[in-house]
Amino acid sequence: MIKLRRGIIDGIRAAKHRSDLYYYLQKAVELEHSTIPPYLTALFSLMPGYNDDIQKLIHSIVVQEMLHMTIDGNILIAIGGQPQINSPDFIPQYPGPLPMSIGGKDFIVGIEAFSKPLVLDTFMVIEEPEHPIPVKTLAVAAEEPEFATIGEFYDAVKKKIVELGNSIFTVGPDKQVLSWFPPNRLFPIVDCASAIRGIDIIVVEGEGTSSDPFQTPGNPAHYYKFGEIYYGRKIVRTPTGYAYGGDPIPFDPNGVYxxxxxxxxxxxxxxxxxxxxxxxxxxxxxxxxxxxxxxxxxxxxxxxxxxxxxxxxxxxxxxxxxxxxxxxxxxxxxxxxxxxxxxxx
Amino acid sequence: MSYLDSPRLIFSGFFQADVSTINNDVTSFNNATFSDLFQQLNFDGSWNPEGTGIFRLVNCRITGAQLGGAQITENGRDQVIGMALENADDHVFGKLVDLDPQQQSCSEIWGMGLRLTDSAGSTVFSGDYVTAAFINLWRRQQQDTAPNDQELAAVYQSVLNRVQWSGTPSSAALKALQRASEDGELSINMNLYAYGRDPGIPRYTLGRVAGVIGPYRSGEPKHFVLGRQMVAAQGNGLSAVNGVFTFQAKVDAGRKALTADFGNSLQIVNADGAFVDVGPLAMAVLKTRTDGVLTSVAAGQVAVLGQVAYRQPNWYQQTAGIQEFDYSADSWCVANIETYPLLLLGQQNGGNYNVLIQESLGGLYVRADSFVYRLEPNESKTVELYTTQYGKPISAAITFAPNNAMIGNAAPANVEPPDVATPADGVSYASALTTDGNGRAALNLTAGVMSPARPRGYIEGQVYAVGYQLAQQPAQTIMNMWNFISVLVFSPSDVPAQPTWYRNIQPILQQYANLYPIMSKHLVKLGDYDSVVEHLNILKLAFSLPIGDPNHMPVTRDLSASNRAMIMKWMSSPGHDGLPLKGEPATAAVPPPPMATQPTVQLVLEPIQQRGKTAFVLGLAARAKAKERS
The missing domain is CATH 1.10.287 (Helix Hairpins)
Incomplete structure (x- = not known):
């Protein structure tokens, strides 16, 4: 499971003023961005005409990471912050740990061509939900209590936003990036309700819900999409739960640069x-x-x-x-x- | 004011022109005969089929500066030395665009932004490169360093506009340049040479650039210097008859100095860029006036201004081939240089000099500033022309007539490419104009509504070349063969009420998919309905951007306004399923055959040479001869 230092959560909880959240939302922008280079590289490494299903799955994930980065950026803008995007510090050093040492200092993310081990050992670790739903053939990692999860991170941000109230939203939609995604998924952040709706989109698209691996019917959350790629089959509901037992998702290793x-x-x-x-x-x-x-x-x-x-x-x-x-x-x-x-x- | 004035910055380095090569052959535009084979590397000499079209500077640094008559080459004297000339870092790279497969000798740079950056990487000034085409293409490189080297070289002269400075620079040269660019514009000249086309070498898609940035004042020509014009006769295969090619110079009577630009006029041995040593070269003024082409002059007939320093180490890198000749000590020159012809002299032969190149006869010259135009049916555009004598504006009559010598090839020797410049009334213009007292005239080019609409059949539009010359000029005048106006006239078409994919859209987009696989293989499969529909929003954006936008689509700037409107309409008019109309297969009109074709020719070319400018030029000459015979 992807984890971050418990201190991050403590920091969010201790926030007294909207400006105390800037740091954490900036880190959220950085975190959402940090997955894009490794995912995109894996996607680009698939030659045209090969592995179409895998390409489509990764593409759908990357596009959602872009949406998540945009939502985080808009929340930061809405409460008066200024996302800092064009600096060397914005980008993790690849290979290296993700922002906020997510996954621990020893969890190293690199820039590599697509491979199944890359999907299992890196991408599925990045995307592993707070409470993964057991899917047949999949082992569940044990949680280490001294670490918090991405889900907890966003949960803490949500709670703090509610606590600080609607008055922290001072910058209107004209300064927010609102194009290129449908309005039901990318909308102006103007109050606690819209901010929370935005964060929920990030969490559900990334992790699914605690009871359902699908973000929407037929559309698995990122973790399970990568699972489909790794196990080579679509995820399906079974009488006892879920299994990677649906239509095959073939992988042709000859189609990778x-x-x-x-x-x-x-x-x-x-x-x-x-x-x-x-x-x-x-x-x-x-x-x-x-x-x-x-x-x-x-x-x-x-x-x-x-x-x-x-x-x-x-x-x-x-x-x-x-x-x-x-x-x-x-x-x-x-x-x-x-x-x-x-x-x- | 221009890059030949003071102050100026010299830069040196490389450029990348990652051009796509499938469209170098006009027959590749024929969807009916296109084969996937055409997208393979080296098929029929296609040396970069997946080119992106990107044009950018690579590792360019300021290697010299000129300020108040002083030449500066060391950072210790001025901090500008060593600064980097970089591409814009807030939008995509510029693009290199041919006007048409049948006029590839005026490729334009579109959408390029440039920045000067200091040693910390901070921007000193930035500006947008005003779209410009190269001119004065010639065989400058004498030997290949790598297989398939581009031996032809050319020059781009243009302007940076919207120049923005980050505060006041501490460099004296930059301070002076900032003062001189108060209109927000700078003059920029780039000599491009030593371009590599072999995929196996580091220089693949790269060439060398020696450039200059200087002051520009609005209202003056952007793409040539209002100065003295030395015009070379051209031999076979775009060689210069005397080994020295066309160049321009400018007299500064106040400073009593002549500044000449040899940047694109001296032969180089190979792609390393060393000059061919042709012995001493001297700039001189002829002390008599002549209406004839001189081959030699007696030493007593000329006032020698000085030796060209091309044999000095680092001279080209530090000057880009620009040299000043101070004539203040020569009272005859002081009195006469502005009314007597300039010469470039070679070796002395027993008291005589060889004349390698001389000023346009009588000092007379006419030049269209911009010389590449795209016209929609019935559209008019204005061409600015200038007439000068010894670099000074004069009022003179100019005549205009078709000059198709340099357009129309771009096909393998054994096929018959569509003929160009037909129908003759595709573009119309006055047959003569007289410039005003400032030496200026404006020529209106007006496109007709071509009939047939597609005179070239499988490729839309038609290319025309408008020649111009002074009505009165000495009989022996050597014309710069590149001084003509290239025009692409778009085919007329109606936007249908309900365009469909199969009937209207696919035939157009399939052509782009065929020609530009970097896009169609990796971004959007333009020939595929599902892929196009999946990328509808990005396509709507790219097709709606103005032609000058770096993200304008198509990169090739060869889509007519009516076809663009039809594509936009199709994308924005969903059917019952919420998607753009697909229609029925096989409902598209079959393009007519070309109304006229050119003959096949015999051409002896290396396989790899078949898609280059040399082949283009040799093919033109061969087809012209074949036409004469028939």
């Missing part, structure tokens, strides 16, 4: 194709964070510019994954998610 894990600029010879394209990718990724920062700091329409950058990033990632790493293996280069540029003064 052989990407070198955790590529870094320093791994490649300056001036080589891999180096040049990797630098280009990191630059474009940094440009994306700049565009998002602008969108979340007063110019929500700039999200359209960010969307253009997201599409460009995919093209650049795919180009990288077709560029030989020239490291004596048959592996290819891949993306590196670092913030490469200082901001204008």
């Amino acid at each position: 052989p990407m070198k894990p955790n590529p870094k600029l320093g791994d490649f010879k300056p001036g080589s194709q891999a180096y040049t394209r990797l630098a280009e990718f990191s630059f474009a990724y940094s440009s994306l964070l700049n565009a998002l920062h602008t969108a979340f700091n007063g110019k929500p329409d700039n999200i359209n510019v960010a969307i253009g950058l997201m599409y460009e990033l995919k093209m650049l990632a795919v180009s990288l994954m077709q560029t030989p790493a020239n490291d004596g293996t048959n592996r290819t280069a891949g993306p590196s998610y670092v913030y490469v540029d200082a901001k204008p003064t």
